[in-house]
Amino acid sequence: MEYVVETNALVKKYGQKAAVDNMSVHVRKGDIYGLIGKNGAGKTSLMKLLLGLTIPNSGEIKLFGSTDLGAARMRIGSLIEAPAIYKNETAMENLARFSLLAPTSKNRMHELLELVGLGDVGKKKAGAFSLGMRQRLGIAIALLGDPELLILDEPINGLDPAGIKEIRDLIVEMNRRGTTFMISSHLLDELGKIATNYGIAHEGVLEEITAEELQRKCRVSLKLGVSDPAKAQELIRASFPELQTHIEGGKLHILSDVNDPAALNRALVMADIGVYELAGEGTGMEDFFIERLGR
Ligand SMILES: Nc1ncnc2c1ncn2[C@@H]1O[C@H](COP(=O)(O)OP(=O)(O)O)[C@@H](O)[C@H]1O
Numbered sequence: 001m002e003y004v005v006e007t008n009a010l011v012k013k014y015g016q017k018a019a020v021d022n023m024s025v026h027v028r029k030g031d032i033y034g035l036i037g038k039n040g041a042g043k044t045s046l047m048k049l050l051l052g053l054t055i056p057n058s059g060e061i062k063l064f065g066s067t068d069l070g071a072a073r074m075r076i077g078s079l080i081e082a083p084a085i086y087k088n089e090t091a092m093e094n095l096a097r098f099s100l101l102a103p104t105s106k107n108r109m110h111e112l113l114e115l116v117g118l119g120d121v122g123k124k125k126a127g128a129f130s131l132g133m134r135q136r137l138g139i140a141i142a143l144l145g146d147p148e149l150l151i152l153d154e155p156i157n158g159l160d161p162a163g164i165k166e167i168r169d170l171i172v173e174m175n176r177r178g179t180t181f182m183i184s185s186h187l188l189d190e191l192g193k194i195a196t197n198y199g200i201a202h203e204g205v206l207e208e209i210t211a212e213e214l215q216r217k218c219r220v221s222l223k224l225g226v227s228d229p230a231k232a233q234e235l236i237r238a239s240f241p242e243l244q245t246h247i248e249g250g251k252l253h254i255l256s257d258v259n260d261p262a263a264l265n266r267a268l269v270m271a272d273i274g275v276y277e278l279a280g281e282g283t284g285m286e287d288f289f290i291e292r293l294g295r
Pocket residue numbers: 014018019037038039040041042043044045046
């Protein structure tokens with residue numbers, strides 16, 4: 001398998017402290033890779049290593065399957081921390097300035113501003129932009145040169161719900177058109193709706209998990225103790241076809257999310273099936289992260 005980003009046992013120390021402690025990252029083409037972890041977990045440090053902004057103490061980096069990192073980094077756009085924009089210039093002037101590094105036609109720059117929802121800001125100076133607009137301008141700058149991979153460090157940090165939705169929609173749309181993303185956040189919720197894979201960072205250590213694995217681990221299910229498990233299973237199949245069930249240890253386990261356990265209980269009792277136990281199993285997604293990240 002060739003990865004867009006692959007690291008092996010990457011280490012970055014500041015003094016004695018490892019900000020990045022043996023991180024092995026695997027991002028495939030087309031992924032939206034959510035790098036989740038609370039402040040100080042090592043997210044920005046990892047991204048800086050990938051971009052060549054700092055040098056690792058040890059470990060390996062491959063980008064687009066290559067160790068020729070200089071060439072590979074030409075294919076990456078990035079936004080690390082707050083975008084460095086010129087406050088007394090317009091969105092277009094800012095783009096033109098940064099396009100010196102990645103030659104881009106005026107037409108393409110207009111397209112990029114349209115894409116990030118800044119198509120109609122005209123002569124307004126960037127200093128008068130909202131935080132969300134500045135962040136979107138930062139993304140437009142990162143898009144100069146049409147990168148195949150975008151590395152965005154906390155792009156949703158500090159935005160209001162409307163701003164968060166705009167950035168999220170933009171990411172999903174660009175991903176649909178083929179761009180691979182690595183996005184960091186200290187909040188699961190911001191990425192939980194769009195990420196295909198997660199790297200969960202905690203004190204410099206990374207644990208990778210796919211969105212499906214996460215969902216499976218976090219699925220809340222029900223365990224039912226009933227007088228007649230086989231009959232109960234039949235009834236649930238007929239009345240609640242969306243629920244997956246299996247019998248194990250004499251108990252009936254329901255794997256899919258049960259929105260209304262009371263209705264389920266009622267249906268069983270009305271069919272003359274005695275229910276002596278009804279308990280939740282598994283952990284919710286927030287619990288899963290809290291367990292790993294601490295509070
Ligand atoms: N330039 C630096 N000098 C010293 N320590 C740093 C530097 N950058 C980051 N650190 C430390 O490395 C750890 C990880 O920081 P960082 O990568 O910024 O985490 P995150 O982006 O997840 O909040 C923190 O303990 C932070 O204090």
